[in-house]
Every structure is written in C-alpha cells, then in structure tokens.
Amino acid sequence: MGYLGADYTIKSWLLTTDHKRIGLLYMISITVFFLLGGAAATLLRLELMTPRGDVFGSPDDYNRSFTIHGVFMVFFFLIPGVPAVLGNFLIPLMIGARDLAFPRLNLMSWYIYMIGGLFTLYALVAGGVDTGWTFYTPYSTMFSNTQVIAAALGIFIVGFSSILTALNFIVTIHTMRAPGMTWLRLPLFIWAHYATSLIIVLGTPVLAITIILVAVERLFKVGIFDPAYGGDPLLFQHLFWFYSHPAVYIMILPSFGVISEIVTAFARKKIFGYSFMAGALLAIAVLGFLVWGHHMFVSSQSMYAGMIFSVLSFLVAVPSGIKVFNWTATLYKGSVSFKTPMLYALGFIGLFTIGGLTGLVLSTMATDVHVHDTYFVVAHFHYIMVGGMVMAYLGGLHFWWPKITGRMYSEFWGALSALTVFIGFNLTFFPQFLLGYIGMPRRYYEYPEEYQVLNVMSSAGASVLAVGYMMPLIYLMISLKVGKIAGPNPWAASGLEWETSSPPPTHNFLDTKIVTSGPYDYELQEFADMQREVQEQGIV
Amino acid sequence: MSSPSATVHDNTYGQDDTYLYHHFEDLQQQHESSSLGMWAFLSTEVLFFGGVLGAFAVVQTLYGPAMKAASSHLDPILGAYNTAVLLVSSLAMALAVRASQLRQQRNTVLFLIATIVLGSVFLAVKAYEWNHDYHLGLVPGINFDLERYPGRQILFWSFYFTLTGIHALHMVIGIVIIAIMAVLVQRRWFSGGGATQIEMLGLYWHFVDIVWVFLYPILYLINR
Ligand code: HEM
Ligand SMILES: [Cu+2]
Numbered sequence: 001m002g003y004l005g006a007d008y009t010i011k012s013w014l015l016t017t018d019h020k021r022i023g024l025l026y027m028i029s030i031t032v033f034f035l036l037g038g039a040a041a042t043l044l045r046l047e048l049m050t051p052r053g054d055v056f057g058s059p060d061d062y063n064r065s066f067t068i069h070g071v072f073m074v075f076f077f078l079i080p081g082v083p084a085v086l087g088n089f090l091i092p093l094m095i096g097a098r099d100l101a102f103p104r105l106n107l108m109s110w111y112i113y114m115i116g117g118l119f120t121l122y123a124l125v126a127g128g129v130d131t132g133w134t135f136y137t138p139y140s141t142m143f144s145n146t147q148v149i150a151a152a153l154g155i156f157i158v159g160f161s162s163i164l165t166a167l168n169f170i171v172t173i174h175t176m177r178a179p180g181m182t183w184l185r186l187p188l189f190i191w192a193h194y195a196t197s198l199i200i201v202l203g204t205p206v207l208a209i210t211i212i213l214v215a216v217e218r219l220f221k222v223g224i225f226d227p228a229y230g231g232d233p234l235l236f237q238h239l240f241w242f243y244s245h246p247a248v249y250i251m252i253l254p255s256f257g258v259i260s261e262i263v264t265a266f267a268r269k270k271i272f273g274y275s276f277m278a279g280a281l282l283a284i285a286v287l288g289f290l291v292w293g294h295h296m297f298v299s300s301q302s303m304y305a306g307m308i309f310s311v312l313s314f315l316v317a318v319p320s321g322i323k324v325f326n327w328t329a330t331l332y333k334g335s336v337s338f339k340t341p342m343l344y345a346l347g348f349i350g351l352f353t354i355g356g357l358t359g360l361v362l363s364t365m366a367t368d369v370h371v372h373d374t375y376f377v378v379a380h381f382h383y384i385m386v387g388g389m390v391m392a393y394l395g396g397l398h399f400w401w402p403k404i405t406g407r408m409y410s411e412f413w414g415a416l417s418a419l420t421v422f423i424g425f426n427l428t429f430f431p432q433f434l435l436g437y438i439g440m441p442r443r444y445y446e447y448p449e450e451y452q453v454l455n456v457m458s459s460a461g462a463s464v465l466a467v468g469y470m471m472p473l474i475y476l477m478i479s480l481k482v483g484k485i486a487g488p489n490p491w492a493a494s495g496l497e498w499e500t501s502s503p504p505p506t507h508n509f510l511d512t513k514i515v516t517s518g519p520y521d522y523e524l525q526e527f528a529d530m531q532r533e534v535q536e537q538g539i540v
Numbered sequence: 541m542s543s544p545s546a547t548v549h550d551n552t553y554g555q556d557d558t559y560l561y562h563h564f565e566d567l568q569q570q571h572e573s574s575s576l577g578m579w580a581f582l583s584t585e586v587l588f589f590g591g592v593l594g595a596f597a598v599v600q601t602l603y604g605p606a607m608k609a610a611s612s613h614l615d616p617i618l619g620a621y622n623t624a625v626l627l628v629s630s631l632a633m634a635l636a637v638r639a640s641q642l643r644q645q646r647n648t649v650l651f652l653i654a655t656i657v658l659g660s661v662f663l664a665v666k667a668y669e670w671n672h673d674y675h676l677g678l679v680p681g682i683n684f685d686l687e688r689y690p691g692r693q694i695l696f697w698s699f700y701f702t703l704t705g706i707h708a709l710h711m712v713i714g715i716v717i718i719a720i721m722a723v724l725v726q727r728r729w730f731s732g733g734g735a736t737q738i739e740m741l742g743l744y745w746h747f748v749d750i751v752w753v754f755l756y757p758i759l760y761l762i763n764r
Contacts (some may be wrong), residue, residue, distance in 0.1 A: 051543020054644070066719045097563065099563035101563075101573040102573070103561075103563065149668035167577055167580045167581060167584075168577075170576070170580050171577045171597070172571050172573075174572075174573075175572050175576060176564075176573070201580055201582070201583060201584050201587075201588070203586035204584070205585065205590075205591065206583045206587050206588070206591040207591075208588055208590045208591075209588050209591035210591060212706070213592065213595065213702065214591075217698075219681065220680050220698070221680075221681055222680040222681055222684075222694060222695070222697075222698040223694070223695060223698075224595065224695070227552055229694070229695075230694070232598065232602070235595055235598055239591055239594075242591075281597055319683075323636055330609045332680075366695065391724055498621070500576075507563075
C-alpha cells in the first residue's frame with residue numbers, strides 16, 4: 001500500500017517527514033479553509049440578491065464577511081494550494097529524488113501554516129476584521145476598531161510557511177535531481193514551481209515587513225502611513241502591491257505547470273515550444289515584480305509612473321499569451337481525449353484567457369479609471385484566480401489522484417463536476433463584468449434597483465458552482481473505498497512519477513532513476529503501446 | 541550529482557563518521573543543499589530589511605531636515621563602538637567556523653562563546669542607548685515629547701526603533717542559536733564535528749552584522 005500503509009497511527013501522520021504525507025496534510029487543511037471562505041462567500045451572494053441590506057444586520061457585518069472570504073481564500077487557499085499540495089507531493093517524484101532537501105523543515109512549514117491559520121481564525125471569530133484582504137491604511141491602522149493586529153499576525157506567520165516551502169523547493173530542484181535530469185529535461189511543472197518559489201522568496205518578506213509597520217503604527221499611533229501624523233498612505237500601497245501583484249503570479253504559475261502536464265498527456269503530443277514555456281515562466285516571475293503600480297492608477301501616483309506601469313503591465317501579457325498559444329498549439333492535431341483532468345484543463349485555458357484579456361483592459365490607464373474598484377475588477381480576478389487556479393488545482397487533483405491514492409474515481413461524476421463548475425463559474429462571474437461596466441462598485445452591501453437582475457443571476461450561478469465543488473469532495477472520497485485499482489500509470493503518461501507504484505513507496509523509488517531524454521515523448525511508439533495496454537485492462 | 545567528497549572539502553565533511561541523511565546520495569549533495577538553503581534564506585532577509593529601508597528612504601527624501609535634526613540626538617561614538625564590537629564578533633565567528641572545520645572542538649566552543657559575549661556587549665550598549673532615548677522622551681507611542689521635538693521628527697524615531705528593534709531581535713535569535721550550538725559541540729553531539737551547521741550559522745551571523753554596518757551610517761551619520 002505504499003506510503004499510505006506505512007503506518008496507520010495519528011502520530012505517524014502528525015510527525016511525518018514524508019513529503020507525500022505532508023502534501024496530504026496540506027490538502028486537508030486547505031480544503032477546510034476553502035470551505036470556510038466559501039461559506040462567507042455564500043453569505044455575500046445571499047445578501048446581494050436584493051438591493052436592500054437584509055441578510056446582514058449591518059454594513060459592518062458585510063465588511064467582516066468579505067474580509068473573511070478574501071483573507072482565507074487568498075492567503076490560506078490560493079497561495080499555498082497547488083504548491084503545498086501537488087508541489088509537495090510531486091516535485092521529488094518528478095525529479096527522481098527520495099524526498100525534498102529539508103524534510104523536517106517541510107513538516108515545520110505545515111505547522112506554521114496551521115498556527116497562522118488558527119490565529120487568523122481567532123481574529124475573525126473574536127470580532128472579525130473589516131478592512132478587506134488589502135488592509136489599506138490609514139483605515140486599518142487608525143480607524144478600524146476590529147481585530148486587525150491578530151489577523152495581520154496570522155498572515156505574517158503563514159508567510160513564513162510559504163517562504164520555507166519555497167526555499168525547500170528551490171534547493172531541492174537545484175541539488176536533488178536524478179542523474180541525467182538536466183535543466184532542460186525538467187517537466188514544466190517543476191519549472192513552474194521553481195519560478196513560483198523565486199517570487200515567494202523575494203516577495204513575501206516585503207509583505208512581512210509591511211505588516212510589521214502596520215502593527216507598529218496601530219499599536220503606537222505613529223504616522224508611518226497616516227497622513228494626519230505625517231505618514232504617507234501611498235507608501236503602504238506601494239509596499240503592499242510590491243508583494244501582492246507578484247502574489248497573483250504565486251497563485252497562477254503553479255497552475256500553468258499543472259495545465260502543461262495535463263494538456264500534453266491528453267493530447268498525446270510533445271508540448272509545443274518547451275523552452276519558450278520555461279522561459280515564459282521565468283519572464284513572468286521577473287516582470288511580475290515591475291507592475292505593481294497598476295493597482296494604483298487612481299491613487300494620486302504620478303501620471304508618468306502610471307504610464308510606465310501601464311506599459312510594463314502590457315509586457316506581462318506577452319509571456320502569458322505565449323503560454324495560451326503554446327497549449328493551443330499542443331492541442332492542434334493531437335489525439336485529444338476528453339477525460340476529467342483534460343476537461344478541467346480546457347476550462348482553465350478558456351477562463352484564464354478571459355481573465356488575462358480583461359487584465360489588459362485594466363492596465364490601460366484610461367479604461368481603468370472607469371472600472372477601477374467596480375465589479376469589473378472583481379470579475380477579472382475571479383476569472384483568473386477561481387477560473388484559473390481552482391480549475392487547475394482540481395484538474396491536477398484528478399490527474400494525480402490515481403498516483404496519490406492508487407485508485408481511480410468515477411469518470412462520469414468527474415466529467416459532470418468539471419462541466420458544472422465551468423457553467424456555474426461563468427454564470428456567477430460573467431454578469432459581474434457587466435455590473436462593473438455599468439458602474440456597480442465593489443464592497444457595498446446595498447445597491448440601486450437597476451443592478452438587481454444581474455446580481456440575482458450571479459447568485460444563482462454561485463449555487464450551481466457550489467454544487468460543482470461539492471461533487472468531487474464526495475466522489476473522490478468514495479473512490480478511496482470502491483475505486484478501480486489504478487496501477488502505476490493509468491494515463492500512459494510520461495514522467496518519473498508514473499514509473500513508480502501507485503501509491504508510491506515511502507522512499508519513492510526502489511532503484512535510482514537515470515534520465516536519458518526530455519519530458520513528453522508522447523509520439524514514441526512506447527507510449528502508444530502503454531496506452532493500449534491500460535485501455536485493454538479497462539482502467540480508464 | 542557529482543562524485544562524493546571532493547578533495548578540497550575533505551577536512552570539512554569527508555569523514556566516514558559524518559551523518560548522511562537517508563534522502564541524500566552523498567555528503568557533498570547534503571552540504572550543497574544546506575548552503576544553498578541558507579543563502580536563499582538570507583535573500584529573503586535582504587528583502588525583509590529592504591522593505592523598511594525603502595520606506596525610510598522615502599521619508600528621508602520627503603522630510604530631510606527634520607530627519608537630520610532628529611538624528612543629532614544619537615551618539616555616533618556609541619554607534620561606532622558598537623560597529624567595532626560587531627565586526628570583531630564576526631571575526632570570532634569566522635574563527636569558530638575554521639576551528640570546526642579543523643575539528644578542534646575546544647577552540648570551536650571558545651570562539652562561539654567569544655561571539656556570544658561580543659554580541660551581548662552590543663545588545664547591552666543598545667539597551668543603554670534605548671534607555672537614554674526614553675529619558676529624553678523620544679519613544680513614539682510611549683512618551684514622545686512632541687513639543688521638544690516638533691514636526692516630522694517623530695517619524696525618524698518610529699523608523700529608528702523599528703529598524704534597531706528588528707535588528708536586535710535578529711541578534712537575540714542568533715545568540716540563542718549560537719549558545720545551543722556551543723553546548724552541542726561541547727557534548728560532541730554532531731557526528732561530523734558540526735562543521736556544516738556552524739558554517740551556516742556563521743553566514744547568518746555575518747549577515748546580521750552587515751545589516752548593522754548599513755544601519756549605522758543611515759541612522760547615526762545622516763547629519764554629519
Ligand atoms: C495578464 C496579466 C494580468 C494583467 C495585465 C492584470 C491587470 C490587472 C490590473 C490593472 C488590476 C487593477 C485593477 C483595478 O484595481 O482597477 C488587476 C487587479 C487584480 N488582478 Fe490582475 N492582471 C493580470 C493577471 C492576474 C492574475 C494572474 C491574477 C491572479 C492569479 C490577478 C489577480 C488580480 C487581483 C486579485 C486583482 C484585484 C486586487 C484588488 O484590488 O483586490 N491578475 N489586474
Ligand atoms: Cu496586479
């Protein structure tokens with residue numbers, strides 16, 4: 001039974017240094033935070049069904065609720081999601097290593113994550129926070145009388161967990177590759193996590209110090225950011241977005257890695273433009289640090305700074321576009337099979353494209369002035385974060401589920417969930433583009449009658465989306481008991497992780513792997529044979 | 541990756557009795573991993589201090605004269621003295637690293653203790669300075685005397701206490717870890733003499749010292 005059956009005690013899980021088990025610990029924890037964040041979102045959508053405030057007792061409660069939603073989703077689900085679960089599980093397997101470079105540090109980062117999470121949970125239960133996930137000053141430092149410090153401390157702590165995970169990945173990818181696994185033979189999933197880790201290591205400490213400055217200002221009433229005391233509120237926004245724009249790439253780059261693996265495996269073709277794909281990941285990591293000012297076009301930042309940030313933001317779209325073009329080119333003339341992971345991946349490509357294109361609308365200064373802080377922005381980032389990251393996470397979860405658990409899930413329910421999520425997502429968020437365009441501002445709990453139709457559509461879509469998300473939770477659990485035995489490589493996919501048993505043994509491989517070629521050689525006869533074999537066995 | 545225990549490093553971790561964790565192929569890979577990990581960690585520290593130094597640079601630019609006036613209440617002689625103390629402590633640390641590589645257990649412990657003593661002297665002087673600032677009514681949020689120090693001077697002190705505070709916190713953490721290491725080396729806890737661990741600790745300590753080398757002119761000397 002591989003690593004899962006190595007020992008059954010609770011202690012063997014809580015003190016494990018096996019990267020695969022730690023990945024599962026993260027999987028459970030991020031799911032809990034996702035459900036908590038989702039519950040808050042449900043309340044928000046219920047409130048917005050009618051123009052009057054009725055679900056929440058006061059606008060303050062509405063503010064608390066969207067803060068819970070934003071904080072949990074961004075810091076406790078989107079950022080750790082793919083790296084801490086799939087990255088943790090797969091990076092050593094994919095490069096032929098026995099574990100990450102620092103297994104105990106890896107366990108420690110899960111504990112740090114949990115401590116940060118509990119802290120934040122405490123803050124949100126004991127009075128809540130009403131600043132939004134962006135903690136803009138001077139509101140967060142001088143005016144808000146909610147649990148800002150406790151929540152900020154929770155986020156500060158969870159930042160260390162990201163930093164330690166990223167550090168572990170960087171070192172592992174540098175020093176633990178199997179013989180013959182050169183940089184240009186790395187799966188794109190590894191490149192994606194490498195690029196992400198660089199951003200985490202260089203960005204997160206800036207958020208940490210920003211949080212400290214917020215806490216100092218709030219505790220000692222000194223004016224670092226508050227203009228009334230001589231501080232500069234824009235300084236906060238610069239520091240915050242210096243981290244938080246790159247953070248959006250922390251959320252999406254690992255997903256790019258997931259999608260690249262899935263698209264080649266189900267198109268049975270080598271990825272189109274491998275080195276461009278790897279280069280684009282690094283280019284995004286670098287350029288992502290140069291565009292933060294596009295969040296501040298209307299914040300009295302100088303016009304010239306705005307123009308430069310605008311142009312640089314267009315530049316980020318270039319490597320993002322390369323990715324979409326290359327996935328599409330990989331599909332072209334491939335023998336595509338529409339299994340659940342592929343359905344999620346195709347959903348990702350479509351939704352990410354819409355999110356990226358509307359990003360261009362927002363990075364054009366003149367149009368941004370019109371839609372800034374409206375539902376247009378809300379729709380934009382949900383298309384990328386939910387339509388992108390969450391789709392990729394679910395796609396990856398289905399793709400590697402047989403590897404993680406040794407079992408297949410029901411393909412029927414899998415395909416149905418992918419479809420439901422896709423439809424529900426668009427019903428929820430497309431109306432928000434229209435709402436924003438006709439002027440509905442974000443973060444209000446009452447609105448004029450004219451906006452009601454679109455809001456009701458959005459809330460209705462959200463309930464479809466919720467059903468879509470609940471389905472995998474159920475049938476994946478069921479698969480643990482009744483799923484077909486998957487065998488080492490049910491998808492006939494390339495990659496070292498498929499060369500070991502499912503679930504893999506505690507030390508991953510029984511022999512030392514030696515790599516002699518690059519990834520994704522799907523055109524080779526060997527893979528066609530492998531595919532025929534799994535089909536004959538009736539596994540997929 | 542490459543062949544185990546290259547000759548140059550033989551004295552540091554090539555010994556047969558050095559513990560190799562199960563997931564590494566050889567000692568060289570293990571050493572490279574620790575070293576890269578430490579450098580990556582230090583790069584996060586650069587960005588951490590970089591964030592607040594960047595913010596301070598903005599304030600400096602906006603309110604130069606007030607910052608200079610505020611800075612003149614600091615004693616550059618004490619600051620210079622502390623800089624010297626820290627530089628000598630870095631020397632002691634470097635000697636400890638060398639001694640551990642040569643497997644001189646006694647010397648390793650002695651140099652680690654010397655580092656701790658020097659680090660503590662630094663903290664004592666810093667505490668004296670903070671106490672002095674307190675008596676002058678210079679601590680924002682606690683007893684800042686806006687009448688004696690008008691205008692934006694309070695901003696200087698906010699940054700001064702934040703910067704020296706987080707630096708001192710790094711020192712305290714460093715001293716605690718050095719103390720633990722000294723005990724472990726004394727008890728021959730490390731199979732390989734602790735050479736790798738002490739080398740990493742040394743990198744951290746030198747980094748903390750270098751931060752002070754930047755803080756000293758930025759805080760104490762802007763008026764000179
Ligand atoms: C093609 C690349 C992208 C471009 C050009 C772009 C552009 C923008 C711009 C200009 C804004 C500011 C809009 C405003 O506040 O008026 C914005 C907001 C936002 N974007 Fe993007 N974006 C891109 C990709 C992404 C990605 C990949 C993510 C997340 C994974 C993301 C998440 C967000 C979030 C969370 C916000 C809103 C922040 C807030 O105010 O709460 N964006 N984007
Ligand atoms: Cu941005």
